[in-house]
Amino acid sequence: MRPGVLVCLACAQVWAEAPPQQGGPNNHLLVIVPAGTYAVGSPDSLRNPARKVALAAYAIATAETTNRQFAAFVAATHYVTDAEKLGTGKVSLEGMADWDWDQVKGANWRHPSGPGGTGWEELGDHPVTQISGSDAEAYCKWLGARLPTLDEWEVAARAGAKTRYPWGEKFDPKLANTWNGETHRRNTREDGFVYTAPVKSFKPNAWGLHDVIGNVFEYCSGLPNDAHPGDEAHLIAGRGGSWWCSFGTCHFFNLVDIGRMDKHGSLSNQGFRVAFDPAKMKGSSK
Numbered sequence: 001m002r003p004g005v006l007v008c009l010a011c012a013q014v015w016a017e018a019p020p021q022q023g024g025p026n027n028h029l030l031v032i033v034p035a036g037t038y039a040v041g042s043p044d045s046l047r048n049p050a051r052k053v054a055l056a057a058y059a060i061a062t063a064e065t066t067n068r069q070f071a072a073f074v075a076a077t078h079y080v081t082d083a084e085k086l087g088t089g090k091v092s093l094e095g096m097a098d099w100d101w102d103q104v105k106g107a108n109w110r111h112p113s114g115p116g117g118t119g120w121e122e123l124g125d126h127p128v129t130q131i132s133g134s135d136a137e138a139y140c141k142w143l144g145a146r147l148p149t150l151d152e153w154e155v156a157a158r159a160g161a162k163t164r165y166p167w168g169e170k171f172d173p174k175l176a177n178t179w180n181g182e183t184h185r186r187n188t189r190e191d192g193f194v195y196t197a198p199v200k201s202f203k204p205n206a207w208g209l210h211d212v213i214g215n216v217f218e219y220c221s222g223l224p225n226d227a228h229p230g231d232e233a234h235l236i237a238g239r240g241g242s243w244w245c246s247f248g249t250c251h252f253f254n255l256v257d258i259g260r261m262d263k264h265g266s267l268s269n270q271g272f273r274v275a276f277d278p279a280k281m282k283g284s285s286k
């Protein structure tokens with residue numbers, strides 16, 4: 001597709017044509033984003049200021065990577081995640097105080113809330129969690145994929161929208177899986193889910209991407225402009241917020257804010273979606 005085919009009409013969210021979708025390895029459904037110059041950021045953000053970015057063509061998954069997809073990777077490679085090596089993962093449950101996370105022994109992607117909680121087999125269509133940014137990179141390497149860059153993630157998540165959310169400027173709790181309620185002591189269940197939701201439970205954006213807002217924070221490559229030299233070794237960026245995020249705690253469930261996480265940390269609200277360089281997709285046999 002030649003650049004310029006995607007023409008924004010009078011409304012910021014109406015595009016002449018959505019990018020094509022195609023099946024990728026390990027059952028990832030992908031959107032092909034054409035090369036072009038795209039608007040990202042916001043005038044209100046220091047970490048992600050409004051600007052134009054030139055991108056080469058890339059493919060990005062329409063959904064967050066699921067437990068079933070991650071299980072196929074582990075079955076093929078016997079990969080051991082950071083949480084499994086450490087023996088613990090960070091878990092937050094309804095009833096805890098805002099911002100509290102427990103370091104739970106035995107919490108890992110197979111049992112994201114800990115050994116007594118629901119296992120991955122029952123959460124096959126849910127996004128994989130309790131994996132670190134380093135684990136996500138290992139999955140991508142196996143697949144012949146990579147993490148999206150911060151700008152690639154935002155362009156695909158915006159799908160032409162210039163607003164704070166894919167659907168406009170005002171948050172709508174029915175359109176994404178976030179934390180509903182005044183505090184983490186009690187969840188009002190307005191969006192129907194307390195913790196992760198099966199991927200694609202919510203309406204996609206204009207380009208067919210689901211859960212760009214909420215469900216799980218999504219690791220991206222690169223760091224925002226306030227990073228220091230050497231930060232890449234221990235930090236990784238995340239976008240879009242998660243089921244845990246609320247207006248009273250981390251309110252990064254939007255198209256602008258960029259989170260920074262411990263690259264080897266594992267939490268029950270952090271996951272990822274994959275991206276590809278189109279030329280490399282043909283070589284994958286997964």
Ligand SMILES: [Ca+2]
Nearest residue numbers: 177178191193
């Ligand atoms: Ca929710």
Ligand SMILES: [Ca+2]
Nearest residue numbers: 211212214216
């Ligand atoms: Ca997400």
